[in-house]
Amino acid sequence: MLLNKTVFVVDDDEELCQSVCALVSSLGGAARAFASAEAFLERYDESLRGVVVVDLRMPGMSGLELQAELARRNSHLPVIVLTAFARTPTTVRAMKAGAVTIIDKPYRDDELWDAIRTALAHEEAAWNVQKRRQEIHRRLLTLSAEERQVLDQIVEGKLNKVIAKELGLAVRTVEKRRHDVLAKMGAGSIAELVGMALEARPLETSSRLGP
Amino acid sequence: MGGSEPTSRELQEQNEELRAQLARERELTVRLLKLANASSDLHGLMREATALLQGWTGCEAVGIRLREGEDFPYFETRGFPQDFVRLENSLCVSSIDGQRIGDCQGNVVLECMCGNVLCGRFDPSLPFFTPHGSFWTNSTAALLASTTEADRQARTRNRCNSEGYESVALVPLRSDGTTFGLLQLNDRRPGRFTREQIDLLEGLAAGLAEAIGRRQSAQGFRLSLQLLAAIRDAQLQFITETSSRAAFGALLETLVTMTDSEYGFIADVICREDGRLATRNLAISDISWDAASRQLFQQWAASNWEFPTVRNLIGATVTSGRLVISNAVSHDPRSGGTPPAHPPLRSFMGIPMYSRGELVGMAGVANRPGGYTEDLAEFLTPFIVTCAGIIQTVRGQEKEKEAARALRQSEEKYRRIVETANEGIWAIDPGQRTTYVNRQMASMLGYAPEEMLGRLMTDFMFSEDLADHNAQIEKRRQGADSQYERRFRRKDGSECWTHVSATGIRGSDGDFLGSFAMYVNVNRLKADEKRLSLMGQQLQHAVRLATLGELAAGIAHEVNQPLCAIVNYAKACGNASRHPTPDLAKIGEWSDSIAMAAARGGDVVRRLCGFARRTELRPCKIAIQQLVRDAALLVRFEAEARAVTLRTEMPQDDLLVVAQPVQIHQVLVNLLRNAIEAFGHCRPTGRRVVVDVRRLVDRVWISVEDNGPGLSETVSERLFEPFFTTKPEGLGLGLAISRTIVEEHGGQVLATSNHENGASFHFTLPIAKDALQDAFEQDGFRR
Numbered sequence: 002m003l004l005n006k007t008v009f010v011v012d013d014d015e016e017l018c019q020s021v022c023a024l025v026s027s028l029g030g031a032a033r034a035f036a037s038a039e040a041f042l043e044r045y046d047e048s049l050r051g052v053v054v055v056d057l058r059m060p061g062m063s064g065l066e067l068q069a070e071l072a073r074r075n076s077h078l079p080v081i082v083l084t085a086f087a088r089t090p091t092t093v094r095a096m097k098a099g100a101v102t103i104i105d106k107p108y109r110d111d112e113l114w115d116a117i118r119t120a121l122a123h124e125e126a127a128w129n130v131q132k133r134r135q136e137i138h139r140r141l142l143t144l145s146a147e148e149r150q151v152l153d154q155i156v157e158g159k160l161n162k163v164i165a166k167e168l169g170l171a172v173r174t175v176e177k178r179r180h181d182v183l184a185k186m187g188a189g190s191i192a193e194l195v196g197m198a199l200e201a202r203p204l205e206t207s208s209r210l211g212p
Numbered sequence: 213m214g215g216s217e218p219t220s221r222e223l224q225e226q227n228e229e230l231r232a233q234l235a236r237e238r239e240l241t242v243r244l245l246k247l248a249n250a251s252s253d254l255h256g257l258m259r260e261a262t263a264l265l266q267g268w269t270g271c272e273a274v275g276i277r278l279r280e281g282e283d284f285p286y287f288e289t290r291g292f293p294q295d296f297v298r299l300e301n302s303l304c305v306s307s308i309d310g311q312r313i314g315d316c317q318g319n320v321v322l323e324c325m326c327g328n329v330l331c332g333r334f335d336p337s338l339p340f341f342t343p344h345g346s347f348w349t350n351s352t353a354a355l356l357a358s359t360t361e362a363d364r365q366a367r368t369r370n371r372c373n374s375e376g377y378e379s380v381a382l383v384p385l386r387s388d389g390t391t392f393g394l395l396q397l398n399d400r401r402p403g404r405f406t407r408e409q410i411d412l413l414e415g416l417a418a419g420l421a422e423a424i425g426r427r428q429s430a431q432g433f434r435l436s437l438q439l440l441a442a443i444r445d446a447q448l449q450f451i452t453e454t455s456s457r458a459a460f461g462a463l464l465e466t467l468v469t470m471t472d473s474e475y476g477f478i479a480d481v482i483c484r485e486d487g488r489l490a491t492r493n494l495a496i497s498d499i500s501w502d503a504a505s506r507q508l509f510q511q512w513a514a515s516n517w518e519f520p521t522v523r524n525l526i527g528a529t530v531t532s533g534r535l536v537i538s539n540a541v542s543h544d545p546r547s548g549g550t551p552p553a554h555p556p557l558r559s560f561m562g563i564p565m566y567s568r569g570e571l572v573g574m575a576g577v578a579n580r581p582g583g584y585t586e587d588l589a590e591f592l593t594p595f596i597v598t599c600a601g602i603i604q605t606v607r608g609q610e611k612e613k614e615a616a617r618a619l620r621q622s623e624e625k626y627r628r629i630v631e632t633a634n635e636g637i638w639a640i641d642p643g644q645r646t647t648y649v650n651r652q653m654a655s656m657l658g659y660a661p662e663e664m665l666g667r668l669m670t671d672f673m674f675s676e677d678l679a680d681h682n683a684q685i686e687k688r689r690q691g692a693d694s695q696y697e698r699r700f701r702r703k704d705g706s707e708c709w710t711h712v713s714a715t716g717i718r719g720s721d722g723d724f725l726g727s728f729a730m731y732v733n734v735n736r737l738k739a740d741e742k743r744l745s746l747m748g749q750q751l752q753h754a755v756r757l758a759t760l761g762e763l764a765a766g767i768a769h770e771v772n773q774p775l776c777a778i779v780n781y782a783k784a785c786g787n788a789s790r791h792p793t794p795d796l797a798k799i800g801e802w803s804d805s806i807a808m809a810a811a812r813g814g815d816v817v818r819r820l821c822g823f824a825r826r827t828e829l830r831p832c833k834i835a836i837q838q839l840v841r842d843a844a845l846l847v848r849f850e851a852e853a854r855a856v857t858l859r860t861e862m863p864q865d866d867l868l869v870v871a872q873p874v875q876i877h878q879v880l881v882n883l884l885r886n887a888i889e890a891f892g893h894c895r896p897t898g899r900r901v902v903v904d905v906r907r908l909v910d911r912v913w914i915s916v917e918d919n920g921p922g923l924s925e926t927v928s929e930r931l932f933e934p935f936f937t938t939k940p941e942g943l944g945l946g947l948a949i950s951r952t953i954v955e956e957h958g959g960q961v962l963a964t965s966n967h968e969n970g971a972s973f974h975f976t977l978p979i980a981k982d983a984l985q986d987a988f989e990q991d992g993f994r995r
Contacts, residue, residue, distance in 0.1 A: 014773050016809055020780035023802050027784035058769065060852050083776070106772040110783055 007051035008032040038062035052120040057084040077127040079120035137201040151178040248423035258288035271397045278393035281582025329382045333365045348381040350403040379404035387421035442466035460495035476577035493517035504553035524548030529562030536562040539583030565600035636731035658703035688716040774813035835866035843880035862905040868980040875953045882946040883916040890920040917972040923965035
């Protein structure tokens with residue numbers, strides 16, 4: 002489970018950073034320490050595998066701000082935020098947004114390690130989802146504009162006849178394009194095609210709105 | 213060539229004549245300037261100047277008028293008939309009986325053409341005036357026939373004309389805007405003057421006027437010296453003479469002489485029982501010259517020289533409290549006339565005398581030739597001040613005598629009061645031996661009065677109070693009364709706190725004869741005060757605890773960090789030890805880290821407890837840097853939460869201060885929190901708080917500076933007031949307590965604000981004595 006995965010420890014308190022690294026390495030895992038969220042983001046790219054353990058309050062970017070930034074970048078990395086006192090509305094909101102675990106300090110002996118393990122398990126699944134999404138996204142980019150138009154109508158559940166009428170095309174033309182889309186996307190059925198389109202939507206929106 | 217052209221011979225003659233004339237003029241100018249700058253007195257100067265001008269102009273009569281009071285009589289004449297000089301001497305308008313007539317303001321009117329020139333009444337468009345205000349004519353008969361009185365500006369007496377003078381020139385002697393007089397040139401022959409001659413005369417007159425001004429100010433200076441000498445003599449007389457009458461007599465003599473008056477008086481102004489002001493003569497010139505006036509004089513003497521104020525010139529001086537000058541008394545509405553046997557009164561000056569803003573007296577002088585001026589009164593000011601001072605002193609002496617009499621009368625009464633007084637009364641001689649002590653004082657200390665008599669006051673005191681006691685006695689020796697608190701040792705050894713009100717006892721010659729004081733027992737008050745200061749300590753403690761509560765988040769962070777580190781390391785050690793081939797080196801390293809983290813946690817807890825502790829009564833020697841670091845740690849989290857960068861700038865070498873660490877810690881935490889919280893919503897980025905520590909000779913200077921919004925003026929004024937706060941949840945005690953603490957440590961607190969650069973709070977602490985020594989040695993101050 003720990004194969005190829007790293008625990009990224011982000012904390013301005015060097016002692017705490019080192020102690021988390023020690024804990025991870027005692028279990029045969031790899032850990033890397035960063036003194037600030039900014040320092041971590043500098044090294045970040047989407048191929049990183051593992052989990053981020055970050056302190057809530059730090060000078061500069063806080064733990065929650067780091068988590069939000071990773072989400073914006075469509076990172077699949079789970080985030081564990083360590084906090085010194087009772088949860089605030091901000092932390093609760095962050096938890097609802099998902100992909101984040103909050104641990105209150107001081108924690109019981111296994112609490113942090115359990116959280117890391119759970120997070121790593123989720124990371125495996127998230128990584129797969131991410132991989133798949135990226136593949137679908139890649140395939141979507143091979144569609145021509147006309148094919149893309151037809152796909153969008155299909156996802157909305159419209160029949161060929163309706164699509165032909167709305168786009169001012171012959172029904173035969175619509176049928177041909179649908180056939181090409183299925184082939185390019187590698188989907189076995191219309192149902193599978195719609196599923197793929199929906200699955201890739203997060204990446205779609207972010208690539209449209211992104212920088 | 214044209215017939216009207218002059219021949220070359222004629223031209224040559226004209227040229228030579230012109231050259232000769234210029235040479236004569238130059239010679240005249242040079243001689244007059246030499247004269248003006250010679251060291252001769254005014255009389256000598258005028259004599260020689262008139263002679264010179266007479267010789268040069270060839271005029272039969274030359275005269276110079278100079279200012280005297282408000283008139284300009286002849287100062288020097290040459291070639292005028294005696295009668296002409298006598299009759300024309302005064303330019304003032306006078307009535308038949310010789311009294312001067314003033315205008316509606318009582319000002320003297322100068323008449324005739326001389327008056328015009330002196331007063332600057334001239335019309336430059338008229339041919340007989342020059343633009344500089346000189347008058348000249350080559351025929352007075354023609355002038356009178358061809359002009360109206362309006363042209364001639366004022367009534368002319370025409371005595372020059374009736375005396376047969378046809379050529380008349382009147383040139384003002386003016387310098388820097390001051391008119392000193394005029395130069396007059398008369399000749400019975402008409403046509404004596406040319407315009408060029410008048411121009412030259414004007415130039416010469418200006419030089420002459422300047423010379424007169426120089427001599428007059430030198431004379432003024434001599435007069436001032438004379439006046440000062442008179443004042444000095446009068447004061448000496450006042451000090452040496454038993455009677456003040458003699459001193460005032462001398463002063464009056466000086467006054468009359470200095471003002472060229474005929475007679476005068478000095479009086480003090482008193483408020484009579486009926487509420488009216490009255491004058492009482494302190495000195496008066498003897499003005500009796502016949503039987504009737506002698507009687508008047510004696511009559512005044514019988515009334516103790518006291519006169520109620522009436523409507524006359526004296527009354528006008530007293531009731532208005534201002535300088536009164538009347539140079540035409542018979543026409544002055546303020547004058548009330550004089551008694552039948554009174555000598556004639558032509559002019560009068562009344563000068564009020566003030567001492568400490570109160571009208572205490574006045575001086576009056578009469579009949580100065582030429583009248584009185586405000587300048588003269590101004591000149592007399594030091595003299596008048598002296599008179600006022602002496603009057604005040606005389607009054608004080610009279611009051612003292614009165615008081616001494618009253619004291620003797622009520623001595624017995626006072627003795628009874630002293631014996632039965634509620635307060636303790638204690639008198640000592642200059643050697644601090646007890647000369648008197650009343651029963652209350654003695655019983656306050658647990659003694660009988662007889663036991664205390666003759667003993668030193670210091671026998672009843674605590675040795676640590678002696679220095680202050682001796683300082684108080686010294687103050688009293690120098691004449692200062694004082695009120696203070698003093699602790700005495702009772703017969704049973706216990707303390708007795710008293711409030712003292714003490715005064716020195718002085719003999720009639722001013723010698724210090726000891727000290728007399730009243731004592732109130734304030735033991736109960738003292739106990740209250742102790743309670744109060746204890747409350748102060750409790751208050752400080754409460755505020756510290758409140759601060760801790762407010763800092764809870766930061767504190768939790770500080771404690772949790774090492775705790776988490778310990779858990780992680782311990783877990784890691786456990787994991788590693790269960791490994792089939794445990795990495796002992798790693799386990800050892802992690803165990804060390806556990807110890808270090810635990811130590812760090814302990815450190816935080818120790819600091820917190822220190823801050824929360826009630827108080828550490830014994831001050832100790834401690835490095836200010838450590839206190840700053842500890843305080844910075846307590847607020848570090850707070851700073852981070854508010855995105856404030858906290859920086860300290862301190863010298864490497866320890867600066868040792870003697871302090872109660874908890875208290876200074878509290879001051880620092882308080883100043884730091886204020887600085888951090890000062891930002892509010894202002895300056896979202898780049899917030900900075902800097903603690904700057906430096907040595908300033910024998911003290912440490914600690915500044916806490918922020919780059920926030922600064923302090924408004926109203927806030928600055930009330931900063932250190934207890935319960936004044938700008939924070940919604942603030943107690944308003946932080947700065948008040950901080951100041952108390954710093955001042956108790958012998959330091960000072962100061963706040964400065966700059967709207968651009970935020971606020972700075974500074975405080976100082978004395979450097980520990982031997983630390984100072986070390987520092988001096990290091991800096992090479994020694995040797």
